[in-house]
Amino acid sequence: MTPALQVNRLNKYFGGLHATRDVSMTLPRGELHAVIGPNGAGKTTLISQLFGELRPSSGQVLIEGRDVTHRPTHERAGLGMARSFQITTLVRDLTVAENVILALLARQGHAGRFWRRVDRNAGLQADAAGALARIGMPATQLGRRVSDLSHGEQRMLELAIAMVGDPTLILLDEPMAGLGSEESRAMTRFLAQLKGKTTVLLVEHDMEAVFELADRLTVLVRGEVVAVGTPAQIRDDERVRDAYLGEDA
């Protein structure tokens, strides 16, 4: 069976800085794969290359066996890939509903109807409510402006949007950053129920959550993969402990 995501010897240079060094990884379908590493290890840079927002200097990215290395972001999204951002990337001066509907329209394939009123479209509004319900947000939130939401609510909304249309591969960049403990637990529960259904690549600093959720982990240090394995293997890996976990302990 072709893996959901395969990365072959990816490299990225920013001038003299070698931000991604020969990274290769393979995610079988349904795996929840975590990428961990100290600050500045190049985790976000890696995700941005996987999603097509940054162009790699060399290497290959394959989704379901298709080479998408040179495809733009919106085409990758069309292939069933979704992403949440480390820094919340919602349209702040639109409402919650409008943000969700944008993703719904994308799953329909186009937004070319210039005469149909979005705000009077019962079907779209209902679908938007459904998308919120999946992550446990009440439909009463639909009319609120995104800029009026709390940070935690924005993170949940970001996730709700990423889940619209049931992506086959989802890249989550620190979904728990800045969440309170209650919110973090809700997020963990939500991710846990995705396991086996959706392929997830999770970048996260919350080690408790990572080791609880991940099927396998990749450890990235200074742009380089230093270890890959199950949570148990990683916990016992000398190099990882030296390079990374040791610092935190």
Add this chain to the structure above:
Amino acid sequence: MDTVLFVNQLLNGIQLGLILFLLAAGLSLVFGIMDFINLAHGVFYMLGAYICATVAIASGSFILGFVVALPAVLVLGLATEWLIVRHFYKRDHLDQVLVTFGLVLCADTAVKYLWGPQGLSVPLPAWLGGQVALGGITLPAYRLFIVAVAAVVALALWQVIARTRVGMMVRASASNEEMARALGIETRMIFALVFAIGAVLAGIGGIMVAPITGASIGMGNQIVILALVVIIIGGIGSIFGAFVAAIGVGLIDTLGRAYLPSILGAVFSPSVASSAGPALASILIYLTMTLVLVFRPSGLFPPANR
């Protein structure tokens, strides 16, 4: 090709380029450091010309006009920054474009009220009015004077920015405002200073051209657009880029005007060629900018820190 003519055209092109540089340098610094689009930059060009002209006509001395106009423009620049411009550093470009558009309207009308609609003609001292023979080629002395003054100003600006403490602070503010503040640099003062220096540079440009083209209302409004083109081509925030692009644009404009009609004349009738030539020279400048924007969006010489 006539060498005398060509050398003269070259000199004219370089002179236009240097005047453009004087405007573009300030525009580029203000844009690069404060992220502020200043359509009113040409106002200081005009004010420099008018103040110098007024003093020169009253006293009979162009040099005195020059010396008086510089501090006057500096003060006006500081006042503008303090009263209006500083409230717009954090606003979006659209607001900046509009507010400086409003400033241009106010300034042009104020000049009309103060000096009348006619414009002023600036007398030159005799020693600048003549011709200079250089190796068998006669060149207008005043053009050479402009080139010399502008080159000195350009060199001084470069030295100040590259070598002095003030220049270091300016560069620091440009690359990272918060960092600069953390280092104890008073960015508000630096901003005001940069804006005022930009105004003075534009003022020098206006003073230098006044004896050639006279001082007239709105004289800065078109050249400021050309200066914007220059900083886009050169790379926003880059003094060196502005210099190279300004000279390039000056040469394209002057040489294009001089030689395009005869080149076109090979294909078209003389009257079509001579009327289309100058238009084509202007189009070439905008075409250059478009090509730069398409192929090198951050300009030919983008500053390292952006």
Add this chain to the structure above:
Amino acid sequence: MTRSIPAEDGAKLTSAPARPRPATDCDLVAAFVILAALAVAPFALAAIGHDFWTDVILRAMILGIAAVSLNFIIGLGGLVSLGHAVFLGIGGYSVGILADLGIDNGPAQLGAALLFSAAFAWLTGMIALRTRGVHFIMITLAFAQMVYFTMMGLRQFGGDDGLTINYSTTFGPLDLGDKDVLYYVVLAVLGAAMLGFARVRRSDFGLLLKAAKGNERRVSAVGFNAYRYRLAAYVAAGTLCGLAGFLDANFTGFVTPSAMSWISSGELIFIVIVGGIASVSGPIAGALVFLLIEEWMGGLTVYWHFWFGLFLIAIILFARNGLVGLLNQRRPR
């Protein structure tokens, strides 16, 4: 690391502290009131013997159509074009050049105006829309300047002096040279443009444009290619502005390159902002205020531009949502 991701360039233009959106209700009410007032204005003005003002209002309506078209890209799309007036010129020269060649056939002139505007918008939009922020401002300016200088250099079509149109456009029995006919044709086009704007603003397409203005990364992350939609909006806006140019040429009876100068484009931006960006009634309100102030202040003092400039600065400083914004602020939402 995120800092180095592209597309931050335009961030300042678009994601700066959000301008609060005008409340729809007030905006739409204002739009209907203005259109109704415009419909009866010629009779009312004739009754009190001030028919000259009909001329001013007709001019404002044509500018209003151009401003509505600019509002599609500036208000919905967040793309500040400093070259939009070029389409006024393209529409106008389509009439002028055809009339000069002896073709006063309405459909032919209108077709040429729309076709050339659309084609120019499409060709230049393909290039310009790859840039953002100030680069977009400058590249639209550059394209407009190129056309401006081309028309300046074309002697056979009047060059700098412009082209006088000696014969008005006719559609069968409908003669646009008749000021009364032209008035209601322009009013109809303006009403249609405003209605269109009101619908598009609330549509799928409008949502996408607004989202791309607010956060382009988000739009591509969900799987949209914002470029395609922006290009569509840009072509639509250019074509509508070309139509305004077509009407303007019939109104004034001549076209000059100066209609395409960056000052004209700046005035269009000014009209949109003063009226209220992204609003339905803003462009026509702005155009009316612009011309009425010009007429009124111009009658008081030759130095009226000074006060006009101050007015502009005050609007930008204190009334960021324009006149329509003021209307809404009066009632708490």
Add this chain to the structure above:
Amino acid sequence: MKLATAFLATALMATTAHAQEPIRIGFITTLTTPAAAIGNDMVDAVNLAIDHVGGEIAGHPIQVIFEDDGLQPELGRQKAEKLVRQEKVDVVSGFIWSNVLMAARRTVLDSDTFLISTNAGPSDLAGKLCSPDFFSLRGQNDVVPMALGQIMNERGVEKLYVMTPNYSAGTDMAAGVENTFEGEVVGRDFTKWGEDPQLDFSAELAKVGASGADALFAFYPGRAAIFARQFEQSGLADRVKLYTVYTFDQIALPTLQEAGIDVALGSVTVDYWSPDIDTPANVKFVEDFKERYGRLPSNYAAAAYDLIPYLKAAVEQSGGDIKDRDAVREALIRADYESVRGRYSLARNHFPIDNYRSLEIAPDANGAWSMRSDGLELAGLVDPYVDQCGNDS
């Protein structure tokens, strides 16, 4: 824009003319921008003329509404619209610029109002677009450079360089000179004009120097000082004789004199009128103008001055009612009045058939720079467009 209404109901006629409808004249000229000096000269001349005729025409008080065109055709058209629709004037006059006149033309003529240009004379209005209701107070624009070309032949110019701005009047001027000039045209430059005019002519002047020309023809209206200053700086004055039209006029000369740009002296121009013409009407006009305004009038002022006696003669000769348009038109065509230039008649296109005199820039008796006739005169010149005009008379 400007509502500077000049009410000139004098006490003298208060008894007779009080009940009379005023004769309303709309006068469009340039009152802002650097060209305002020309417009003001014209306004002053019109006001002087109204005083000279006693403020009335056939017992009707004269009312003039001055409007500013701001140098923009669009504004000129708006002002014409306002004058005919709001002010309901009987005559629209003025017009310095051809493009403004062309823009206002349809508005005025469509509303059955007389259109009398005091300066602008575009070729279309002399030819295919001529109208029975349009009149001009001076010859068509192109006649002036054509006359200058002949003057240059008479003066023995062999190699000529031509420099004009790149707009229709500019290229028309160049074409006019080259049409009649019989020597060799060794070079030609059309410089950028309009909103962003090219004001630095060094490149072109360098070409003039290299071309070996013995004369330079220049047409830089409103830019005389800038052009002359650069001509001086180029050092060409010793080798190249300067010929101009519409450039070194009475508007520009005081400025040139003040700035001490001596190259203007001795340069040659040509016109149908100059302050030194010896008709009684002209002597009165020039003397009174000088006394009231402290300067010499320009040719723009002379034509604007003529408007009032011209109109007065036409209305009074046709029965005293300006609303009787056919009769007034007949009288206007006869042009039976004392113009400052002397008597003249109209061609079929209603442009005057004038004599053109070669004029040298020189100080007058009081030392003020002015124009002095040097004796050369070309009589009865008609423009080449009249054949295309469909007017009956």
